[in-house]
Amino acid sequence: xxxxxxxxxxxAPVYAVVAAAVLALLxxxxxxxxxxxxxxxxxxxxxxxxxxxAAVVVGTGHRGTFCTPGGELPxxxxxxxxxxxxxDGASVxxxxxxxxxxxxVLGLSVPVVRDAVVPPGEYVFLLLCSLTGLVVLASARDLxxxxxxxxxxxxPVYVLVGLVRRPASAEAxxxxxxxxxxxxxxxxxxxxxxxxVVGAVHLDRVxxxxxxRPDARDLPLVGAAALLVxxxxxxxxxxxxFHAWAPATYDGAPLPVAAWLGTASKLGGAVAVVVTTGVxxxxxxxxxxxxxxxxxxxxxxxxxxxxxxxxxxLRLLAWSSVAQTGYLLAxxxxxxxxxxxxxxxxxxxxxxxxxxxxxxxxxxxxxxxGAGEGGTVDDLAGSARRAPLATxxxxxxxxxxxxLPPGLAGLFAKVVVxxxxxxxxxxxxxxxxxxxxxxxxxxxxxxxxxxxxxxxGARTASVPVVVGATAVVTATAGVVLGxxxxxxxxxxxxxxxxxx
Amino acid sequence: xxxxxxxxxxxxxxxxxxLALWPGRAERAAGWxxxxxxxxxxxxxxxxxxxxxxxxxxxxxxxxxxxSLDVRLHLGVDGISWPLxxxxxxxxxxxxxxxxxxxxxxxxxxxxxxLLSILECGVFGVFMALDAVVFFVFFEVTLLPMFAxxxxxxxxxxxxxxxxxxxxxxxxxxLLLVGxxxxxxxxGSADLLEWAAAPAEWSGRGQIAVFVVLLIAFAVxxxxxxxxSWLPDAHTEAPTVGSVVLAAVLLKMxxxxxxxVALPAAPEGARALAPVLGALxxxxxxxxxxxxxxxxxxxxxxxxxxxxxxxxxxxGIATLSVPGIxxxxxxxxxxxxxxxxxxxxxxxxxxxxxxxxxxxxxxIATVSPLLAGVLGFAAVGSLGLPGLAGFWGxxxxxxxxxxxxGFFTGLGVVAALGxxxxxxxxxxxxxxTTVGPPGSAVVADARGVDAFEAxxxxxxxxxxxxxxxxxxxxxSLTVAPVEALVAVVNP
Numbered sequence: 001x002x003x004x005x006x007x008x009x010x011x012a013p014v015y016a017v018v019a020a021a022v023l024a025l026l027x028x029x030x031x032x033x034x035x036x037x038x039x040x041x042x043x044x045x046x047x048x049x050x051x052x053x054a055a056v057v058v059g060t061g062h063r064g065t066f067c068t069p070g071g072e073l074p075x076x077x078x079x080x081x082x083x084x085x086x087x088d089g090a091s092v093x094x095x096x097x098x099x100x101x102x103x104x105v106l107g108l109s110v111p112v113v114r115d116a117v118v119p120p121g122e123y124v125f126l127l128l129c130s131l132t133g134l135v136v137l138a139s140a141r142d143l144x145x146x147x148x149x150x151x152x153x154x155x156p157v158y159v160l161v162g163l164v165r166r167p168a169s170a171e172a173x174x175x176x177x178x179x180x181x182x183x184x185x186x187x188x189x190x191x192x193x194x195x196x197v198v199g200a201v202h203l204d205r206v207x208x209x210x211x212x213r214p215d216a217r218d219l220p221l222v223g224a225a226a227l228l229v230x231x232x233x234x235x236x237x238x239x240x241x242f243h244a245w246a247p248a249t250y251d252g253a254p255l256p257v258a259a260w261l262g263t264a265s266k267l268g269g270a271v272a273v274v275v276t277t278g279v280x281x282x283x284x285x286x287x288x289x290x291x292x293x294x295x296x297x298x299x300x301x302x303x304x305x306x307x308x309x310x311x312x313x314l315r316l317l318a319w320s321s322v323a324q325t326g327y328l329l330a331x332x333x334x335x336x337x338x339x340x341x342x343x344x345x346x347x348x349x350x351x352x353x354x355x356x357x358x359x360x361x362x363x364x365x366x367x368x369x370g371a372g373e374g375g376t377v378d379d380l381a382g383s384a385r386r387a388p389l390a391t392x393x394x395x396x397x398x399x400x401x402x403x404l405p406p407g408l409a410g411l412f413a414k415v416v417v418x419x420x421x422x423x424x425x426x427x428x429x430x431x432x433x434x435x436x437x438x439x440x441x442x443x444x445x446x447x448x449x450x451x452x453x454x455x456x457g458a459r460t461a462s463v464p465v466v467v468g469a470t471a472v473v474t475a476t477a478g479v480v481l482g483x484x485x486x487x488x489x490x491x492x493x494x495x496x497x498x499x500x
Numbered sequence: 501x502x503x504x505x506x507x508x509x510x511x512x513x514x515x516x517x518x519l520a521l522w523p524g525r526a527e528r529a530a531g532w533x534x535x536x537x538x539x540x541x542x543x544x545x546x547x548x549x550x551x552x553x554x555x556x557x558x559x560x561x562x563x564x565x566x567x568s569l570d571v572r573l574h575l576g577v578d579g580i581s582w583p584l585x586x587x588x589x590x591x592x593x594x595x596x597x598x599x600x601x602x603x604x605x606x607x608x609x610x611x612x613x614x615l616l617s618i619l620e621c622g623v624f625g626v627f628m629a630l631d632a633v634v635f636f637v638f639f640e641v642t643l644l645p646m647f648a649x650x651x652x653x654x655x656x657x658x659x660x661x662x663x664x665x666x667x668x669x670x671x672x673x674x675l676l677l678v679g680x681x682x683x684x685x686x687x688g689s690a691d692l693l694e695w696a697a698a699p700a701e702w703s704g705r706g707q708i709a710v711f712v713v714l715l716i717a718f719a720v721x722x723x724x725x726x727x728x729s730w731l732p733d734a735h736t737e738a739p740t741v742g743s744v745v746l747a748a749v750l751l752k753m754x755x756x757x758x759x760x761v762a763l764p765a766a767p768e769g770a771r772a773l774a775p776v777l778g779a780l781x782x783x784x785x786x787x788x789x790x791x792x793x794x795x796x797x798x799x800x801x802x803x804x805x806x807x808x809x810x811x812x813x814x815x816g817i818a819t820l821s822v823p824g825i826x827x828x829x830x831x832x833x834x835x836x837x838x839x840x841x842x843x844x845x846x847x848x849x850x851x852x853x854x855x856x857x858x859x860x861x862x863x864i865a866t867v868s869p870l871l872a873g874v875l876g877f878a879a880v881g882s883l884g885l886p887g888l889a890g891f892w893g894x895x896x897x898x899x900x901x902x903x904x905x906g907f908f909t910g911l912g913v914v915a916a917l918g919x920x921x922x923x924x925x926x927x928x929x930x931x932x933t934t935v936g937p938p939g940s941a942v943v944a945d946a947r948g949v950d951a952f953e954a955x956x957x958x959x960x961x962x963x964x965x966x967x968x969x970x971x972x973x974x975x976s977l978t979v980a981p982v983e984a985l986v987a988v989v990n991p
Contacts, residue, residue: 405641405643405644406644411637412566412569414677415677419684422678422681427678430681431675431713434674434677442663485566485569486566486567486568489566489569490568
């Protein structure tokens with residue numbers, strides 16, 4: 001057993017985020033009481049910026065660290081060396097997207113930090129801790145590292161949700177925490193069972209062992225283990241039937257935290273599910289696929305139908321994000337054999353385009369609501385007159401979620417998913433997705449129309465410049481990526497190449 | 501010439517941006533700007549005609565857009581699409597002219613004109629697209645602007661009507677997406693010209709499934725009975741210009757899509773389902789005729805008559821023969837001209853007398869002979885009087901159906917009886933509105949026909965006459981491309 005040499009360059013993005021998190025905490029201590037705390041957000045923003053730079057610089061080649069030499073697994077399966085932490089096209093893509101989303105959320109945090117709705121130092125620190133989890137998750141290539149990363153992503157969010165002193169927030173935080181812990185134990189149990197059978201936790205080794213050993217593949221225990229692992233991860237993604245925490249949590253959380261839950265946390269869940277099913281459980285696709293198909297259909301249908309009845313804005317957005325998760329899973333559910341690469345590219349492309357639209361919606365909501373809570377849909381009345389630009393950004397984002405021009409990014413996201421399902425010769429699933437898109441439009445249109453309803457002169461919330469700029473940037477990103485979706489699809493293809 | 505093609509597509513979009521940002525002080529100038537812009541665009545659509553040739557596209561733009569989805573920004577105009585492109589240009593010019601004086605409640609004509617400009621861009625895109633995905637994208641572009649036009653400037657029941665329009669037509673367009681992508685995967689290309697150039701070589705059952713999906717998609721838009729129920733509400737609640745655009749242009753996207761996308765995508769499916777399409781089309785003609793006979797509201801009546809007219813167009817397509825599809829394309833234009841005119845006139849009636857209820861109208865001829873005269877002209881044109889544009893499309897659709905023989909002979913006969921129904925309800929319409937003693941709402945001191953109304957009506961009256969007397973002007977354009985299409989679809 002030799003002492004492992006650690007490739008610190010590969011870890012540079014993680015270090016960058018952790019350093020910024022600690023720095024933010026220190027600056028908060030040093031800064032005289034009474035001084036404006038918005039500077040903490042600037043310090044915090046250094047983390048994701050540095051992470052993006054580091055990821056792009058070190059991500060030019062494939063490198064790994066925390067590696068184990070090759071050997072023989074139980075059942076006589078010979079494997080080469082495997083690494084727990086890998087920098088490749090996939091990890092760079094996820095790191096860049098996740099860090100960009102962190103920047104957006106930091107930008108949207110200006111009102112809550114300025115109005116001291118949340119303790120600023122802790123807030124920025126926790127947000128960056130959560131980002132650390134996402135950045136590690138991007139590179140995690142064994143099941144345990146993956147689970148630890150997912151937990152690092154989620155743990156700070158429990159606290160973030162409860163940071164505001166409102167009964168709703170406390171309730172949301174506890175709901176989220178309790179259900180999330182249960183989910184984690186599922187995944188852990190699943191990993192344990194899998195390890196018991198194949199004797200490995202590295203994704204590539206699990207895949208190699210399962211494909212080389214039909215006896216292991218046919219064990220009911222292995223199927224059960226795979227489903228347990230997935231159940232816990234689907235929980236993080238808020239897929240039915242593990243979605244019930246999302247509406248209460250979104251609605252109780254401060255707006256920027258809801259934005260983080262709806263974008264970066266979603267990205268983390270998607271990465272975890274894709275990496276697990278696409279790499280480790282690949283030999284079990286014929287078992288996992290049908291389950292995912294049922295989950296996808298259930299998720300999109302439940303999400304859309306319940307969203308129709310929501311009165312509160314954040315609950316509506318939460319249910320809509322549940323519905324979108326269903327679309328996200330669809331390509332994976334129908335992928336078999338050689339089609340897996342295209343399916344992973346489809347999921348990656350959809351996720352990126354969806355997250356851009358979703359970030360746009362949250363940015364616009366913060367621009368309209370300031371440091372307050374989400375409120376009801378009817379509270380949006382008169383927005384078009386009071387804040388035409390923010391309303392335009394909201395309508396653009398909603399159109400993106402609905403997949404209609406001018407939200408071309410969302411339209412191509414829909415095209416990608418439909419194409420992936422038809423490629424997997426699941427025409428029925430394509431039709432189900434299509435019909436769900438119609439239901440989805442009903443409530444997106446209701447929110448958009450509410451902005452144009454006459455109002456009885458509610459006060460104008462003053463929008464900080466940073467929030468306005470963030471809304472403009474996300475809206476512009478939506479328009480630009482809608483016009484040139486090839487950029488996203490190229491990146492998605494690189495992700496798929498690196499993984500599959 | 502490709503610059504002209506791109507200009508036709510891009511100018512309305514730029515115009516929409518300009519109008520959306522137009523300062524509120526210069527309201528009047530915004531109206532004239534819209535007229536100038538749509539006039540220029542219409543002129544450019546006429547310029548496109550000089551690239552005319554019998555084989556292939558007249559003008560073509562083809563650049564890569566999204567390689568990983570195999571989508572190219574492939575645009576072009578040929579004998580099938582040019583008449584619709586020109587009709588679109590004309591319709592939006594007339595709407596801009598009409599809007600100079602007439603803005604429906606709650607005002608703000610700049611925004612209305614901006615939305616109409618986006619709509620125009622979307623419709624041009626649909627008629628020019630030679631790539632299936634690009635076709636779908638532009639098909640979707642038209643959705644939200646039309647929704648907003650109905651939802652903001654519509655009548656009392658506008659919200660429900662707008663929502664119904666939005667969800668119904670989105671239902672159609674998501675199925676369009678499924679059908680287009682399925683066809684694209686099966687044929688290995690999204691290029692509509694490639695689809696039309698060679699017969700599809702994939703399984704018959706797959707083709708039938710794809711054609712069913714595409715048929716439903718386009719049937720919602722056309723609209724084809726029994727998926728038409730959004731149309732009467734949308735028409736009744738929409739402002740005049742909205743109704744005109746809807747009838748003259750937007751419905752054509754459905755029938756055009758059937759010819760341009762659905763037939764080449766799955767010819768075998770089209771052949772298998774042609775009798776079903778024909779039967780539904782004839783059902784539309786008869787049902788619409790009967791509803792019109794019982795209808796008591798002017799706009800609703802015209803809307804249902806649209807369903808009947810589009811039934812003839814769809815019957816023509818269902819025959820899958822050269823004369824049938826020619827008749828359908830002719831009927832498209834004739835319906836656009838005449839029903840566009842009718843909706844302008846109904847708008848004028850409602851402007852003056854405040855109602856479209858037949859019970860409260862009557863005797864318009866005694867107070868406003870010009871309005872009554874043009875209304876009479878449009879009605880007899882629409883009922884298919886020989887010598888006016890409405891005749892040729894419907895007559896040839898029936899002839900083509902009878903020619904095809906078998907089941908289609910029966911369909912042709914029933915359709916001809918449906919045409920008689922059309923004569924009956926249009927004459928009833930005229931009897932209840934123009935002649936007889938003045939109705940309770942018809943007041944003598946209502947204003948006369950103003951210059952802007954006359955300017956909007958005159959070109960349509962003229963076109964109805966020209967196409968009625970010289971149908972060959974249009975038919976000569978469409979014959980070559982239709983022959984090429986039928987050779988592949990129904991050899």
